[in-house]
Every structure is written in structure tokens, then in C-alpha cells.
Amino acid sequence: MHIVDGALSNEVVIAGSVLAAGGIALGLRKLDIEKIPAAGMLSATFFVASLIHVPIGPSSVHLILNGLAGLMLGWAAFPALFVGLLLQAVFFGFGGLTVLGVNTLNIALPAVLVFYICRQGVAARSAITSAVWGGIGGTLSIVLTTLLVGASLALSGDEFIPAAKLVFVTHIPVMIIEGLLTGFAVYLARKVKPELFAELTVSAEATS
Amino acid sequence: MKPHILLTVIALVISCSTTPALAHKVIASVFASGSDIEGEIGFSNGEMAKKTLVEVFDEDGNKLGETRTDEEGFFVFTPKKAIPHVFSANLGSGHIAKVKLELADMPQVGSSNTDRSVSPIPELGSTAKVLPTQTIATNGSVNITMAELTEANAALLEETRNVMREMIHREVKPLRREIAAYKEKNNLQTILGGIGYIVGLFGFWFYFSTRRKLAKR
Numbered sequence: 220m221h222i223v224d225g226a227l228s229n230e231v232v233i234a235g236s237v238l239a240a241g242g243i244a245l246g247l248r249k250l251d252i253e254k255i256p257a258a259g260m261l262s263a264t265f266f267v268a269s270l271i272h273v274p275i276g277p278s279s280v281h282l283i284l285n286g287l288a289g290l291m292l293g294w295a296a297f298p299a300l301f302v303g304l305l306l307q308a309v310f311f312g313f314g315g316l317t318v319l320g321v322n323t324l325n326i327a328l329p330a331v332l333v334f335y336i337c338r339q340g341v342a343a344r345s346a347i348t349s350a351v352w353g354g355i356g357g358t359l360s361i362v363l364t365t366l367l368v369g370a371s372l373a374l375s376g377d378e379f380i381p382a383a384k385l386v387f388v389t390h391i392p393v394m395i396i397e398g399l400l401t402g403f404a405v406y407l408a409r410k411v412k413p414e415l416f417a418e419l420t421v422s423a424e425a426t427s
Numbered sequence: 428m429k430p431h432i433l434l435t436v437i438a439l440v441i442s443c444s445t446t447p448a449l450a451h452k453v454i455a456s457v458f459a460s461g462s463d464i465e466g467e468i469g470f471s472n473g474e475m476a477k478k479t480l481v482e483v484f485d486e487d488g489n490k491l492g493e494t495r496t497d498e499e500g501f502f503v504f505t506p507k508k509a510i511p512h513v514f515s516a517n518l519g520s521g522h523i524a525k526v527k528l529e530l531a532d533m534p535q536v537g538s539s540n541t542d543r544s545v546s547p548i549p550e551l552g553s554t555a556k557v558l559p560t561q562t563i564a565t566n567g568s569v570n571i572t573m574a575e576l577t578e579a580n581a582a583l584l585e586e587t588r589n590v591m592r593e594m595i596h597r598e599v600k601p602l603r604r605e606i607a608a609y610k611e612k613n614n615l616q617t618i619l620g621g622i623g624y625i626v627g628l629f630g631f632w633f634y635f636s637t638r639r640k641l642a643k644r
Contacts, residue, residue: 223453226523252636259629263622270618302628306621 221269221307221322222368224315228375235371236320239301242327246297254292257415258299261288265303269313280393286360287401289330290341290353291415296330297323321371329363341405341416349416350406357401361394362387454607455524457514459534460596464504467607468496468516468524475500476518484513486527509533 227235250258261284268282288296301323307313314322333356340352369383408415457466469475481502483491491512496502506512509530516524 223523225525226517247632250632250636252633252640255629255633255636259625262629263625266621266625267618302625306624310617310621 221304221314222318222325222371224317226375227318227321227371231371231374232317232321235318235322235324239297239320239323239327242294242297242324242331243301246292246294246299246327249293250295250298254295258292258295261291261296262299262303264288265300266306269307270311280390282397282400283326283361283364283393284357284397284400285326285330285364286333286357286397287353287404289327289333289360290337290356290401290405292330293334293338294331296334297327300327300330325364325367325371328367329360332363333360346406346409349409350402353405354398354402356405358394358398361390361397365390453518453524454610455514455516455526456603456607457512457526457528458603459528459532460503460592462505462534464506464512464514464528464534466502466504466514466526467500468502468518469500470518476516476524479516479518481514481516484515486511486513488513506533 265284265288268284271282272280285296285300288299292299301319304314304319304322304326308316308319336359337352337356341349341356343349343352365386366383368386372386373383405416453468453470455466455468457464459465466481467475468479468481475498476496477498477500479496479500480493481496481504482493483504485491485508491506491508492504494502494504496516504512504514510533511530512528512533514524514526514528518524
């Protein structure tokens with residue numbers, strides 16, 4: 220999921236950085252004071268989640284949890300995930316500093332899209348419906364991320380279909396796991412602390 | 428604040444339930460072995476890069492050649508020039524392994540290598556030239572055996588050297604692996620340090636936003 224330094228062409232790296240910077244700026248403007256602790260928490264969760272490896276056959280995959288961040292933060296997922304990625308690059312050597320923009324875009328943009336697609340579902344009155352939509356969000360964010368990673372590689376010269384297919388296929392287990400995890404997390408949060416999604420409910424009602 | 432406590436608990440539970448595993452990261456190492464350069468490419472979770480094309484470049488990016496890894500992610504390249512070599516392999520999905528072998532670590536290349544390995548033979552040969560003349564005087568049959576002996580000696584020496592090299596290689600291999608694994612290890616301090624940075628950064632932003640909000644009032 221983390222593209223490393225040198226894998227992408229300069230154009231893709233620059234375009235990704237510019238778009239990510241835009242996303243971060245927008246995210247910071249939309250980050251209310253009340254949401255800052257949640258953003259920090261999800262940033263830390265994302266930072267740690269990549270260290271959790273799920274062994275699948277001979278290989279293993281790691282969690283990303285960008286769907287959960289997106290559902291709870293909306294645009295603020297951009298700065299939160301950026302910080303997580305920056306520290307992963309510095310501390311663990313995941314990805315790299317030059318490709319940070321592209322990686323942020325690939326991981327945070329799906330989070331924001333999932334926020335807009337699933338917010339009404341998650342804001343549903345029944346906690347079960349909400350959890351199901353949370354699960355859909357968790358899975359969808361990984362699907363979109365793999366497509367974006369495939370696209371970044373394709374724009375740098377790899378052929379899109381095989382590149383995207385490889386990333387997509389290796390992440391099918393992550394999609395399932397993250398779907399379940401996000402679903403349960405949303406369910407738990409709805410049961411224990413419904414006001415965590417209060418803003419989601421408000422914004423969903425405002426649009427509907 | 429309670430939802431954040433909840434999230435903290437979730438994060439802690441996930442981080443404690445599994446030991447901090449190795450990251451999914453590309454690792455590559457190269458080292459001189461005899462007159463060849465050997466290398467290993469794989470992922471930090473232990474999976475090796477099988478049958479992957481490894482391209483070899485010099486420092487300026489001119490291609491010097493290519494080789495392919497075997498089933499265990501192992502490759503051998505015979506260098507022709509004594510210059511720093513850069514090995515690069517594309518493992519797909521944005522995983523690129525790039526590793527450089529510095530001049531100091533380069534094996535003895537080409538002619539200089541043959542010079543070195545051959546060097547004992549002329550030395551022995553020169554003594555052999557003296558010896559036969561001496562032995563001819565005493566015994567003719569010894570002359571032949573002496574010449575053969577020096578040749579056999581040289582061959583034996585070369586063979587011993589190869590065996591030694593192989594033995595050392597075999598002994599060092601697990602060590603090298605362990606060092607590579609150790610380099611990739613993420614210990615708890617690193618993780619806690621990272622989380623500390625996150626808390627600090629968001630705390631700073633919190634302070635910043637609050638100040639701005641208070642200033643507006």
C-alpha cells in the first residue's frame with residue numbers, strides 16, 4: 220500500500236503532492252477544535268495499524284483503517300492520515316518522504332469519498348444499519364485505495380490493468396478484515412458513545 | 428472526551444494483542460563473494476522475491492547487465508569493472524528494491540582477481556625451476572614428481588581457498604540475515620515515540636486553534 224521512493228515518475232509525485240497539500244489545507248480548515256483529539260487518536264490508530272500483520276498463506280498484509288478515519292473525520296482525515304504516514308516514513312521506513320504526497324492522496328482521498336458515500340448510512344437510526352454501512356465504508360476505502368495505487372503506478376509507466384489487479388488481489392483479505400473491523404468499531408461507538416457521529420448525523424440531515 | 432478514551436482503548440487493545448510485527452517493506456542486501464557479487468532481495472515479512480529480474484547499473488545509471496533471483500530471492504552477478512554497482516529490482520505494486528555496493532566492498536574484479544589467485548603458482552613455479560635442476564643431479568624420477576607436486580599443490584591451495592570461502596559464506600549467511608532482520612525491527616520505543624509525536628502535533632494544533640478562537644472573541 221505504501222509506494223516507495225523511486226517507484227513513481229516525477230510528474231505523478233508532484234501532482235500527488237500538490238493535491239495532497241490541497242487536501243491537507245482543506246482538512247485543517249474543516250478540523251474543528253472539538254474534533255482535534257479524535258483526529259489525533261485516529262492518526263495514532265492508523266500509525267499503529269500498519270504494524271499489525273494479518274498472516275494470509277505465505278504472505279501477510281497489514282491493516283490500513285483509512286475507512287474508519289474517513290467516517291469519523293471527513294476532510295480532516297487528510298491531515299490525520301498525513302501525520303500518520305509522515306511518521307511511518309520517518310520511523311519505520313514505510314514509503315518515503317518524496318512520495319508522501321502521493322501516499323497521502325491514495326489513502327486519504329478514499330477516506331473522504333467514503334465519508335460522503337456512507338455518512339447517511341452510518342447516521343441511520345438503527346445501530347445495526349449503521350454498522351453495516353460502516354463495514355461497507357471500511358471495505359470500500361481499501362478498494363478505492365488499491366485503485367488509486369494502481370493508477371499512480373500506471374501513470375508512471377506500469378500497465379494499469381496488471382498493476383491494479385495485483386494490488387487489488389493482494390488486498391482482498393484486508394478489505395474483508397477492515398470491513399468487519401470498521402463495522403464493529405462503528406457499532407461499538409454507536410452503542411457506547413453515539414455523539415461521536417453527531418456531526419455526521421447533522422451534516423447528513425442537512426443534505427437530505 | 429469519552430469517545431477518545433474509547434478509541435484509545437481500541438488502539439491499545441489492537442496494539443497489544445499482536446506483537447509489533449515486521450513491516451511489509453522491501454529489503455535488499457548485496458555482498459562480495461569471491462569474484463562475484465551475491466545479493467538477496469525480499470520483503471521484511473520473510474517472503475523472498477522469486478524469479479525477479481535484477482538490473483545492474485553504475486552510479487550514473489548506465490546499465491551494466493542484469494541477472495535474475497532464484498526461488499529464495501538470491502542472485503549472483505559477476506562484475507566486470509571495479510566501480511560501484513547499483514542493483515535495482517521491481518517487485519511490483521510500487522515495491523522497488525535498490526541497493527548499492529560501494530567500491531570498497533567490491534570483490535576483486537576481472538584481471539586483478541586472476542592475478543591474485545594465480546599468484547601462488549608462478550611463485551611455486553619459479554622455485555620448481557630451481558628445484559628440478561637440483562633434483563636431477565640426485566634422482567631423475569623425483570624431478571617429475573616435484574614438478575607435478577608443485578602443480579598439485581597450487582591446485583590444492585586453490586581448492587582449499589574455494590572450500591574456505593564457501594564455508595565462511597555459509598557461516599556468515601544466517602548472521603547476515605539476522606542483522607538484516609534486526610535493522611528492520613520496530614521496537615516499542617519507536618512506536619511509542621511515534622505516538623508521542625502525534626499527540627504533540629495535535630496538541631500543538633489544538634493550542635493553535637484555541638488561541639485563534641479566543642483571539643476572535
